[in-house]
Amino acid sequence: MAPKANRFILSYHFMGEMLILFLILYPLFYYNLEAIPFYAYLGILLLALICFLFLTKLTDTMALFMLMAPVIFIINVWLKFGLFISMMIAIVFVWRFIVLYREVYLEHEMNLFQITLVLALIEVILFKDNLFIIILLVQLFLLTFGFFSTNYRQVEKQMHSNMKAFIVKVILVFSGLLLVFWSVGSIMLRFFWDSILMPLWQLATTIFISIFIGIMYLLEKIPLPEPQDQNMEADETFENGNMTNHNLEGTSTAEYNETYAYIIIASLALIALIWIFIKYRKSSFKKKEKETTSNLTTSTDTIDSVPKASLGTRLKARFFNQPKHPVRKLIYRFEHDTAKLKEERRSDETIQEWFTRIGAQIDYHVYEQVRYGEMDVTQADKKELEKALKGYIQKRKEDLNE
Amino acid sequence: MNKIKDAQAQLNQIIFGKVDVINLLFIALIAEGHVLLESVPGTGKTKLAKSFAKLIEGDFNRMQFTPDVLASDVTGIRYFNPQTETFELKIGPVQTNVFLADEINRTTPKTQASLLEVMAERQLTIDGETVSVDAPFIVIATQNPIDSNYGTFPLPEAQLDRFLFKIDLGYPNQAEEKLMLQTYRENDPVTTLESILNREDIRALQTEIKAVTMNDATTDYLLDLVQATRNHPEIELGISPRGTLSLMQAAQARALLDSRNYVTPDDIKALAPYVFEHRIILTMEGAMKKTPQQAIQEVLETVAVPVEN
Numbered sequence: 239m240a241p242k243a244n245r246f247i248l249s250y251h252f253m254g255e256m257l258i259l260f261l262i263l264y265p266l267f268y269y270n271l272e273a274i275p276f277y278a279y280l281g282i283l284l285l286a287l288i289c290f291l292f293l294t295k296l297t298d299t300m301a302l303f304m305l306m307a308p309v310i311f312i313i314n315v316w317l318k319f320g321l322f323i324s325m326m327i328a329i330v331f332v333w334r335f336i337v338l339y340r341e342v343y344l345e346h347e348m349n350l351f352q353i354t355l356v357l358a359l360i361e362v363i364l365f366k367d368n369l370f371i372i373i374l375l376v377q378l379f380l381l382t383f384g385f386f387s388t389n390y391r392q393v394e395k396q397m398h399s400n401m402k403a404f405i406v407k408v409i410l411v412f413s414g415l416l417l418v419f420w421s422v423g424s425i426m427l428r429f430f431w432d433s434i435l436m437p438l439w440q441l442a443t444t445i446f447i448s449i450f451i452g453i454m455y456l457l458e459k460i461p462l463p464e465p466q467d468q469n470m471e472a473d474e475t476f477e478n479g480n481m482t483n484h485n486l487e488g489t490s491t492a493e494y495n496e497t498y499a500y501i502i503i504a505s506l507a508l509i510a511l512i513w514i515f516i517k518y519r520k521s522s523f524k525k526k527e528k529e530t531t532s533n534l535t536t537s538t539d540t541i542d543s544v545p546k547a548s549l550g551t552r553l554k555a556r557f558f559n560q561p562k563h564p565v566r567k568l569i570y571r572f573e574h575d576t577a578k579l580k581e582e583r584r585s586d587e588t589i590q591e592w593f594t595r596i597g598a599q600i601d602y603h604v605y606e607q608v609r610y611g612e613m614d615v616t617q618a619d620k621k622e623l624e625k626a627l628k629g630y631i632q633k634r635k636e637d638l639n640e
Numbered sequence: 641m642n643k644i645k646d647a648q649a650q651l652n653q654i655i656f657g658k659v660d661v662i663n664l665l666f667i668a669l670i671a672e673g674h675v676l677l678e679s680v681p682g683t684g685k686t687k688l689a690k691s692f693a694k695l696i697e698g699d700f701n702r703m704q705f706t707p708d709v710l711a712s713d714v715t716g717i718r719y720f721n722p723q724t725e726t727f728e729l730k731i732g733p734v735q736t737n738v739f740l741a742d743e744i745n746r747t748t749p750k751t752q753a754s755l756l757e758v759m760a761e762r763q764l765t766i767d768g769e770t771v772s773v774d775a776p777f778i779v780i781a782t783q784n785p786i787d788s789n790y791g792t793f794p795l796p797e798a799q800l801d802r803f804l805f806k807i808d809l810g811y812p813n814q815a816e817e818k819l820m821l822q823t824y825r826e827n828d829p830v831t832t833l834e835s836i837l838n839r840e841d842i843r844a845l846q847t848e849i850k851a852v853t854m855n856d857a858t859t860d861y862l863l864d865l866v867q868a869t870r871n872h873p874e875i876e877l878g879i880s881p882r883g884t885l886s887l888m889q890a891a892q893a894r895a896l897l898d899s900r901n902y903v904t905p906d907d908i909k910a911l912a913p914y915v916f917e918h919r920i921i922l923t924m925e926g927a928m929k930k931t932p933q934q935a936i937q938e939v940l941e942t943v944a945v946p947v948e949n
Contacts (some may be wrong), residue, residue, distance in 0.1 A: 570948040585944040588906045611902035612855050
């Protein structure tokens with residue numbers, strides 16, 4: 239059975255991932271359905287989550303979770319999502335829940351948010367729909383609220399009031415953002431789209447289409463259409479808005495080409511963004527790791543003013559500076575787990591002092607070799623450490639239950 | 641490394657309940673540092689130093705410091721030899737491998753200062769002539785607590801900074817003292833002590849510690865501790881760069897004795913009190929409120945250890 243404390247984390251991680259799935263499926267909804275079924279999707283997501291959580295209380299057998307797939311599929315079909323989309327949603331829901339449920343430590347908040355941000359930005363340009371901003375805000379709220387709620391117990395008691403104030407601020411800012419968006423933001427956004435983004439976008443697509451048609455012409459695959467018509471039809475496509483049926487069947491060659499152009503540009507933009515993101519992460523990783531250490535080892539202007547790493551530093555470290563080495567990751571997670579058991583490491587404690595204090599008879603030298611010796615260790619050593627750490631947590635939980 | 645373990649075991653049979661102190665002595669030897677032993681009279685400071693020296697196959701000189709000891713008595717003198725009718729150099733007892741400066745705070749500051757050069761640079765300058773002192777070279781000084789004794793001259797900061805560790809011996813507990821009585825009832829075990837480590841062994845270890853690494857995280861931790869002593873509101877004089885270096889070398893030696901080729905924050909944290917205590921000076925207000933040990937403890941509790949979170 240999954241530990242109770244993890245159910246909440248599991249829930250908001252699952253919700254976060256499935257919001258991303260919605261963004262991925264959006265083009266399919268857009269081209270196959272009359273309207274975008276956001277609320278229907280949210281409903282089925284919540285329903286599936288409740289069922290999954292209920293199942294976790296009953297059993298650990300994965301087969302039972304898999305039995306949920308046909309149920310979700312049937313509901314999706316009933317909601318007229320189409321066979322393919324219904325099947326996709328059912329499979330991904332079950333697959334991702336099982337994967338997340340099996341993971342003992344879930345800390346993917348930042349990754350989920352980054353993916354949502356990138357997808358929403360791409361799709362907001364491609365589909366010109368306010369819904370993406372709403373999804374982005376919902377995701378931000380979900381992850382922030384989830385993160386702060388789960389970490390509430392891990393920070394010192396004196397910081398609890400700060401945390402409460404912060405959570406209230408998050409809720410207020412979220413509500414404020416929604417209100418501002420509904421009242422002013424959407425008008426501003428439309429102005430931005432119509433007067434700046436769209437002309438630029440049309441220029442880019444015209445250039446790209448011209449190149450595309452040129453290539454096609456050279457290959458003698460399709461007849462060359464009139465360029466003026468293309469622009470007019472492109473305008474019409476945008477004028478018609480996002481709730482119309484965009485089946486490719488019956489469209490003119492120009493529309494067909496334009497659709498291809500959109501898809502290719504979007505794909506290229508996506509690849510470019512991913513490439514830039516990976517490059518940025520790689521180059522900044524070492525720098526960030528160094529920063530973590532120096533941030534965690536506080537500079538002490540006065541002794542009383544900085545008794546421990548500040549909340550901001552901890553959150554920064556939590557979000558941006560998670561260790562990459564599997565052995566370091568084990569201790570990182572162990573620190574979080576012991577925090578839930580109120581046996582967390584004090585910031586001034588070495589790992590030896592900490593293990594001695596909590597009575598954990600675990601050979602930590604493997605960790606020291608990796609962390610301070612910057613050496614690699616064997617897989618067997620890693621497994622042994624993992625087993626010992628998990629064994630300790632399990633034992634402590636059993637002791638507490640008794 | 642086995643020889644070090646044997647030597648430590650031997651010393652533990654003579655000085656009871658001082659495993660940590662004995663370990664520190666060997667760390668200082670390997671880190672090429674010097675040790676200041678401090679405690680009330682009769683707690684085994686001199687015996688510990690003598691026994692330690694005996695374990696090392698090398699030269700050992702002891703000097704009892706009194707107010708009338710001159711600087712030239714320590715370092716040496718150029719004198720006129722009537723037989724050869726030339727000025728000759730007579731080097732003092734400090735040119736040895738283990739030099740025991742017994743009750744160093746009983747001599748005058750001028751004589752104390754005569755040790756500065758040899759302790760820091762392993763060389764003596766007598767009447768313009770420089771003589772080097774062979775490795776290994778370690779000064780083990782003993783002193784009585786200054787507050788409890790009249791006729792003492794507190795060591796100046798520059799002198800204290802040259803000692804790697806200041807170790808307070810303290811009293812043994814009742815069980816240890818009982819064991820001591822049983823052991824010393826028939827004879828003094830120091831008389832049967834034989835040397836275990838030769839000069840080559842020590843030189844090899846002193847070279848070996850240079851290969852002990854200290855990664856960025858541990859280095860930053862060490863530097864944060866040093867900075868914390870400099871920024872502590874109740875510490876007037878924080879740790880000097882020499883102190884920083886000393887702590888690093890001591891940590892390397894500790895790691896080597898623990899059969900590791902890398903330093904951990906544990907090494908730093910375990911040794912910091914011994915390296916820092918005699919190097920810091922508290923403000924007047926700070927001195928009224930706490931001891932240097934307490935101030936260092938505060939520093940250690942303030943600085944975050946690099947683990948993961």
